[in-house]
Amino acid sequence: MTKHAKKIDLPVELIRRYLEPGPIVLVSSAWRGERNIMTMGWHTVMEFSPSLVGCVISSGNHSFELIRRSRECVINVPTTALTDEVVGIGNTSGASVDKFEKFKLTADPAQAVQAPLIRECHASLECxxxxxxxxxxxxxxxxxxxxxxxxxxxxxxxxLHYTGDGVFMVSGKTISRRAQFTPDKL
Amino acid sequence: MTKHAKKIDLPVELIRRYLEPGPIVLVSSAWRGERNIMTMGWHTVMEFSPSLVGCVISSGNHSFELIRRSRECVINVPTTALTDEVVGIGNTSGASVDKFEKFKLTADPAQAVQAPLIRECHASLECxxxxxxxxxxxxxxxxxxxxxxxxxxxxxxxxLHYTGDGVFMVSGKTISRRAQFTPDKL
Known part of the structure; x- marks a missing residue:
């Protein structure tokens, strides 16, 4: 593999393919007896302590008002075992269906927030x-x-890491360069 | 692989392992004859058009002032061909060395900003x-x-997708679920 090749211009609206592939997450929320799940790909860690995460939740999503009003959510990280659920949840509106029931996911009670944890996910972060x-x-x-x-x-x-156009990149091998890091940079 | 397993508590300061792995990028900048490169992992796409990207650049980085004053940068996406450069750049301060020279990278002129493109990267986004x-x-x-x-x-x-502790996840296989998407959700 050469270190560089000739570049082409890309419309700037399409740059997500190059930056977005953090893990796809499932965001669960609850407000006044209603609950929902949405698929989300636009998020970033912002600080270690307090532990801050910034994310874009389009106002067109049914979850937007549940989260804005309750001021809480749970960010759940699914694995490839849930690929079809991730796609289905992202392509279904919670306005008319309970996505926990429709996608056979288990809502476990959280400790610090009212929004439920999704038991089948690899990690659940109460926010x-x-x-x-x-x-x-x-x-x-x-x-x-x-x-x-x-x-x-x-x-x-x-x-799962969404790259647009219905295609997910799956996390691959890991490589360690720990020995080359200065301790404060780990 | 079962769909779920028993969960353990994780200190919230360590959640980066679960959310951060978007691609590591190299941010190049220039201001009044000085130029620099930094390694960055905390970023998210925020909008398609205008094409917006949000990112955390610690004020402790030498690049912080170059970018804040010039109000410009280039976000370059490296591949595994540049693993050692990525690690080296992240563990070196630009206060005393020119990182383009030290890491043998090529600064190409950008079109819309003064900050240079890094030729050896897979993608370069002028910002x-x-x-x-x-x-x-x-x-x-x-x-x-x-x-x-x-x-x-x-x-x-x-x-390359940084997971903390000196370990990078490398992007793996891709899977398409395009047929299951509604067109407006792609």
Whole structure:
């Protein structure tokens, strides 16, 4: 593999293919007896402590109001075992169906928030809304993760990373360069 | 593989392992004759059009002031061909060395910004600062991608996804579920 090749221009609207592939997550929420799940791909870690995560939740999603009003959610990380559920949830509106029932997922009670955990996911992060300053302008929510539940194994599960056009990249092998890091950079 | 297993508690400061693995990128910048490169892992797509990308650039990085003052940067996506450069750049301060020279990378002129493209990367996205409202509070920059250069092949390169502790996940196989998507959800 050469280190570089000739580049082509790409319409800037299509750059998601190059930046987006963090793990697809399932966001669960609840408000006044209603609950929902949405598939989300646009998120970033923002701080270690407090543990902050920023994410874009389009106002067109049924979950938007549940999360904005309850100021809580759970960010659940699925693996390839849930590929069809991830796709189905992303292509179904929670306005008319209960997605836990439709997709046969188990809602477990969380400890710090009212939104339910999704038992079948590899990790579930209980979140409280920490800053809504950019919700109006960009639908950008900044959450504080207040409690995290994760499967003990496998250490590196097969996560799904959406690349657009219906195609997911699956997490592959790991390589360690730990010996080359200065301790404060790990 | 069972669909679920018993979960353990995780300190919330460690949740990056579960959410962070979008592709590691190299951010190049320039200001008043000085140039630099930094390794960055905390970013998210925020909008298709205008093409917005939000990212955390710690104020402790030498690049922080170059980017804040020039209000520009280039986000370059490396592949596994540049693993050692990615690690080296992340563990070196640009205060005392020119990282293009030290890591034998080629600075190509960009079209819309003064910051240089890194020729050896798979993709290079020219960015202008679009919103600095959260720079003071979270070191969070919102950039508009104004020009994107990408290699024509391979379509799915081996990108690096940092998981903490010196370990990178490498992008693996792809799976398509295109037939299961409603057109507006692709």
């Amino acid at each position: 409280r809304l920490a800053d809504d300053a950019l919700v109006g302008r960009y639908n950008f929510f900044i959450f504080e993760v207040v409690k995290a539940h994760v499967n003990a194994t496998p250490k590196y599960p097969e996560t | 202008r600062l679009a919103d600095d409202a959260l720079v003071g509070r979270y070191n969070f920059f919102i950039f508009e991608v104004v020009k994107a250069h990408v290699n024509a092949t391979p379509k799915y390169p081996e990108t």
